[in-house]
Amino acid sequence: xxxxxxxxxxxxxxxxxxxxxxxxxxxxxxxxxxxxxxxxxxxxxxxxxxxxxxxxxxxxxxxxxxxxxxxxxxxxxxxxxxxxxxxxxxxxxxxxxxxxxxxxxxxxxxxxxxxxxxxxxxxxxxxxxxxxxxxxxxxxxxxxxxxxxxxxxxxxxxxxxxxxxxxxxxxxxxxxxxxxxxxxxxxxxxxxxxxxxxxxxxxxxxxxxxxxxxxxxxxxxxxxxxxxxxxxxxxxxxxxxxxxxxxxxxxxxxxxxxxxxxxxxxxxxxxxxxxxxxxxxxxxxxxxxxxxxxxxxxxxxxxxxxxxxxxxxxxxxxxxxxxxxxxxxxxxxxxxxxxxxxxxxxxxxxxxxxxxxxxxxxxxxx
Numbered sequence: 341x342x343x344x345x346x347x348x349x350x351x352x353x354x355x356x357x358x359x360x361x362x363x364x365x366x367x368x369x370x371x372x373x374x375x376x377x378x379x380x381x382x383x384x385x386x387x388x389x390x391x392x393x394x395x396x397x398x399x400x401x402x403x404x405x406x407x408x409x410x411x412x413x414x415x416x417x418x419x420x421x422x423x424x425x426x427x428x429x430x431x432x433x434x435x436x437x438x439x440x441x442x443x444x445x446x447x448x449x450x451x452x453x454x455x456x457x458x459x460x461x462x463x464x465x466x467x468x469x470x471x472x473x474x475x476x477x478x479x480x481x482x483x484x485x486x487x488x489x490x491x492x493x494x495x496x497x498x499x500x501x502x503x504x505x506x507x508x509x510x511x512x513x514x515x516x517x518x519x520x521x522x523x524x525x526x527x528x529x530x531x532x533x534x535x536x537x538x539x540x541x542x543x544x545x546x547x548x549x550x551x552x553x554x555x556x557x558x559x560x561x562x563x564x565x566x567x568x569x570x571x572x573x574x575x576x577x578x579x580x581x582x583x584x585x586x587x588x589x590x591x592x593x594x595x596x597x598x599x600x601x602x603x604x605x606x607x608x609x610x611x612x613x614x615x616x617x618x619x620x621x622x623x624x625x626x627x628x629x630x631x632x633x634x635x636x637x638x639x640x641x642x643x644x645x646x647x648x649x650x651x652x653x654x655x656x657x658x659x660x661x662x663x664x665x666x667x668x669x670x671x672x673x674x675x676x677x678x679x680x681x682x683x684x685x686x687x688x689x690x691x692x693x694x695x696x697x698x699x700x701x702x703x704x705x706x
Contacts, residue, residue, distance in 0.1 A: 369518075376510050377408040384502040392498065394491050399476065403499025408507050411573070415507045419500035421466035426496035428463070429454055429473025437478065450474035519574040519597060522567035526604050527647065527698060529560040533611060534691070535644035537618075541637040547622055553615040560608050564601060571597045600701045607694040614687040621680045632681055635664045639688060647695055654696040661689050 384404035388397030403422055409415045429450075436450040454471030458464065477492060533556045540549050574597070621628070639660055646657060665685055 372510075373408065376506050377405060379510070380404040380408050380503045380506040383506065384499045387502060388495055388498050392494065394495055394498075396480070396491070397495060397498075399492060399495035400499040400502070403496050404503040404506075405499075407500050407503030412504075412508055415504050418466060419504050421463045422469055422500050423496055425458075425463045425466045425469035426473045427493060428457060429470040430477060430493055432457070432470065433474045433477040436474070442478065447475070447478045450478055519567065519570040522563065522570045523597065523600055523604070523702065526560055526563040526567055526601075527695075527702065529556070529563055530604065530607055530611060530691075530695070531644040531647040533557065533560065534640045537615070538637045538639075538641035538644075541633060541640070545618060545622060547619065550615050550619040550622065553618075554612065557608055557612045557615065561605075564605055564608065568601055571601065596701055600698055603694050603698050603701070607691050607698070610687045610690045610694065614684060614691070617680055617683045617687065626680065629668065629681075632664065632668055635660070636684060636688070639664075643692065643695065647699065654692050657692050658689060661685055661692075 381401045381404050385397050385401035388394045388400035394400070403426075407415055407419045407422060409418055432453050433446075433450050436446040436453070440446040440449055451471045451474055454474045455468070457470050458468050463470070473492070473496075533553065536556070537553055540553075639657060642657060642660075646654070665682075668681065
């Protein structure tokens with residue numbers, strides 16, 4: 341009985357994990373793209389063979405399979421390149437056979453010319469299609485039959501058109517949650533780093549501790565790079581997308597998102613500078629003033645809580661830093677301490693102002 345209960349518990353856990361994965365925006369987008377690509381491939385083959393009665397409709401299916409991309413814009417652009425590349429491939433095949441005859445020599449010349457043409461900027465992304473089309477045309481022996489050449493070009497057009505229509509009509513991708521989630525992850529990571537510095541500062545800070553802080557700033561940089569990629573995808577997904585008008589209220593403001601990313605990059609840079617100032621103090625074997633140590637670490641800890649409160653302002657945090665600065669100025673601290681303390685206070689104030697701007701921009705992002 342105990343074993344059965346354990347197996348049931350594990351099974352339920354796997355089921356919950358699967359459902360959680362299916363709720364993720366990236367997984368939903370991938371699943372939808374897989375379904376649409378399958379539908380476009382089958383539909384293109386059916387149109388080519390049953391509607392236009394083309395004898396080799398596999399080319400339409402193959403082109404449709406390659407045409408359905410992650411965004412409507414990319415589908416249209418790559419589809420246009422496919423049609424152009426297929427047309428060039430047919431012309432190259434015809435010229436090669438006319439000059440060299442049907443055989444290995446013409447095949448090699450057509451493939452060579454196709455691969456060279458593939459390097460041109462206009463069709464670089466689909467350039468290999470030139471050589472592929474030449475292989476299909478010459479090996480099938482249809483290069484001297486004008487009707488078959490026309491059919492091959494028509495196959496390509498059908499594949500592109502069906503792929504484009506399916507991607508536009510069947511829920512064209514416009515999922516901005518990926519970009520928003522990546523931005524939130526970077527913001528949470530920066531707040532968590534400051535909270536960790538606050539906790540670590542309550543004890544003796546070592547060089548290894550500071551190195552761990554620096555490693556975290558690098559991890560946040562990686563998250564920001566990922567967020568930039570997702571934001572670029574979100575911007576591209578809005579181009580020529582009919583859902584943008586229907587979902588205008590929930591569509592991501594890409595320009596504001598870019599501003600948020602740039603400000604977060606500034607915040608990480610100041611956090612990294614902050615950790616280096618602490619490292620310099622440790623290397624100089626500087627004794628920390630107890631008052632500064634306690635109050636400054638408290639401010640860092642409060643930042644993490646403040647970031648998670650959308651309505652909270654930054655005035656209290658900045659006022660605390662200003663009061664700390666004035667209080668320590670009157671305590672007659674050794675001049676050796678002030679370069680480090682002043683740099684830490686200035687960097688912390690900059691981080692607060694940056695995060696305040698990020699919070700306001702993030703609230704109005706969508």
